[in-house]
Amino acid sequence: MTALPPGFLDQARVIVGEADVLTDADAIAPYLVETRGLHQGRAEAVFRPRSTAEVAALARLAHGAGVPFLAIGGNTGLVGGGVPFGGIVISLARLNHIRAVDPANATMTLEAGVILQNVQDAARKAGFLFPLSLGSEGSCTIGGNISTNAGGTGVLRYGNTRDLVLGLEVVMPDGAVLNGLGGLRKDNSGYDLKHLFIGSEGTLGIVTAAVVKLFPLPRSRVTAFAGASSVHKIVDLFERLRAVAGERLTTFEFLPRFGLELVLRHAAKTRDPLSSAHLTYAMVELTSPEVDAPLEDLLAEVLETALEAEEIEDATIAASEAQAGDFWRLRELLAECQKFEGGSIKHDVSVPISAVADFVAETSLACEAEMPGIRVCAFGHIGDGNIHFNLSQPVGMEKQAFLAQWHHFNTLVHDAVHARGGSIAAEHGVGLNKRDELLAYKDPVALALMVRIKQALDPQNLLNPGKVVRIGNDLPMFTPGN
Template identity: 50%
Template sequence: MNSGFLASCAQIIGQDHVLTSESDQQAYLTDWRQRYTGKAMAVLLPTSTEEVAALVALCAQHRIPCVPQGGNTGLVLGSVPDQTGQAVVLSLKRMDRVLAVDVSNNTMTVQAGCLLANVQAAAEVHQRLFPLSLASEGSCTIGGNLATNAGGTAVLRYGNSRELCLGLEVVTPKGEIWNGLRGLRKDNTGYDLRDLYIGAEGTLGIITAAVLKLFPQPRASLTALAAVPSADAALQLLNVARSDLGPILTGFELISDFSLQLVLKHFPLLKKPLDSNCPYYTLLEISDHESEEHANGLMESVLAKALEHGYATDAVCATSISQSKTLWQLRENISAAQAMEGKNIKHDISLPISDIPTFIDMADAALHAAFPGCQIVCFGHLGDGNLHYNVSAPVTMRDTDFIQQQQAVNRIVHDRVHGLNGSISAEHGLGMLKREEITLYKSALELSLMRSIKAALDPDNIMNPGKLI
């Protein structure tokens, strides 16, 4: 252990915020799904951008790898260190202040350690909406959301994290501070450094603050669940909804019947809102700036048209905020229910929306042929082409044995995604988990360009090494 380095860290942030004991570090070293635990020389807890810059400058001086971390809710091992014990984890959890709200400009400036749920609440105080919404919003941070370009349930209308950010403050691998906290919607003055750092998973620098876009609060928000006979019917319903609802269609989720049954099994307080069984269900949400009556009329019209044409066989609209939350819980608890059922092989993929039914048919058939009895949990953001296509073991096989087949399962799924011009990571990033996998699907030129950027900005490879590339 480098005692001189750690002593210098303590001078910057105080000894109490330099964690070196195994018990103090544990929560920072184990990933969200409890699959992997790394090791670290120390966990550092700064409270300001200047402290982050001083710590990173020390890391650069001593050639010590630095792993930035927000809420540590990632799913691809992007925010935990490797097992060498040579790195430090630099957690931004203490940097959790809202710095400014500009109501007229519809912007909010926050430190990177702000919890997403707290940003949403702060916007609501000013009668504004920050629309990024994730199942982990009570634990994930804005810095982590931006570092992974998180998507969530409202991408269809508002875009992902990249579209919701106007400016950044970043500490470079040399410990310099780039202040790009500009609340401008037009700034055509050269390379867009903001977009370079968003989605870079902390490999090019550490995001310490951001200027976020805010929106007017809608006057009405309405949720509905529709049973659909196939993924293709769900696509047809999406086409009707987009045509008739336009920009007020906020979310459009696909849920397979098997996914729904897992939630009902493991969350018995949640009840199935429809009597009929169907292969798939769609969850629709609209946000209207006119009135609740207007929103109800539009939703009822879309569902009536879907029922008339056979795109849906049954449907229910939430009539209260409580009912709306219950419908969303059926969707948001799928991952938790699958985890309760046992270990599984996850895929976070994106495809041209028009090709999603084709992909599901192809991948389902290939997986069932290769692994008879395997159980497929298919759900996700159909409206923006992002599926969470997870595969669980057959009931006759132990989940620990099935996990050993991950490489073969990935080949079946990812090869078909690639064949349809899709992506093997839609919103989770690459991290350590998919770093090698992506080399099978990106061109040599694309990988070379990415490595050139990394080498130019972080020549000593101290910033989250071993992740993404």
């Protein structure tokens, strides 16, 4: 490992204080591994600045000394983007203040290290909704959400994180601070630079603060669970519901029988919402800011029509908040429960909504033909065309033998996505895991522009090097277990 230049740590201590310079192996260990243990990184030190000025001073120090550096938030990213391979780590955890809520502008100005759940709570306290919602919301940070353009379960109604951000404060790779915290809903005074940083996975700048949009709190809500014989029928239900519910349709998630069985098998206090088994399921939620909006009547009518049309085989509407919560748990626990079934090869992809059903059906068959006994667990956000196309190993197979097929199945699934005009990185990003696969699937002109943007903003390739785009000969390709 390359040592830091002499005096580097002393200068860093002057910037952030002795206690926030971590060099002890045990103290820095949690910052070096990825959530699923797919990568083991290395770093010389971890710094925990408390202000934008401190982040900027650290960036200037690293830039001047030619030391690679990266930002880390909650470390819940799933593509290896936050794993350091040398240099230093800047944790944003202590930039965790909400600077202001502006009710008239319906905005909140906040620092990058605020945990997403705390953003939601603060918005609620002020009488608003902050609609970003992910399974990791108890640990991920708003800075991480912005840097990965996180999606989640509210995208159908409110959009991705990109759609929720009005302004950003960003520390550039050379330590300059871009102040874009205006909070304007209209600003055509040149290039909209915030969009460069949103979704750039910390490769172009370190987000230190943001202005985000707030929305009216939902005052009526209804949640349902429906079973059908195919994903095609679930997509028909989605179209039917969207046509009449419009933007009141806030969630439309789907999961297969195998996924539901995993949760029922491995998670305590869960039960099947329907009395018999179905091949696939939809979890649907309608909300409205209106008090006592007749959402249940609307949903019941649509479900009845769908039953008569034989689109769905059964459905139930939650009779209470608690029951709605039980439905949500089934969906939220799914990814976590997969790990109890041995190795899994995961894909986070998107295709046009019109192609979702064919993609799932045909690619499932292709995977099953390739490896008899493989268990397809395709679930996700139908309303966004975003499918988590996960593959669980056959029962009894050796885990490493299954994971050795990682690239083979990646190619099979990603070819199918590409053939339908889709994306191989729908919401979790590219990081290290998908960087080299982009070469096969991304428009070459877009790729060349990405490299030029990276080189223009970070000519020394010091900020999170080797992630998203490969410059020169940096980090090797991702292989599971490396």
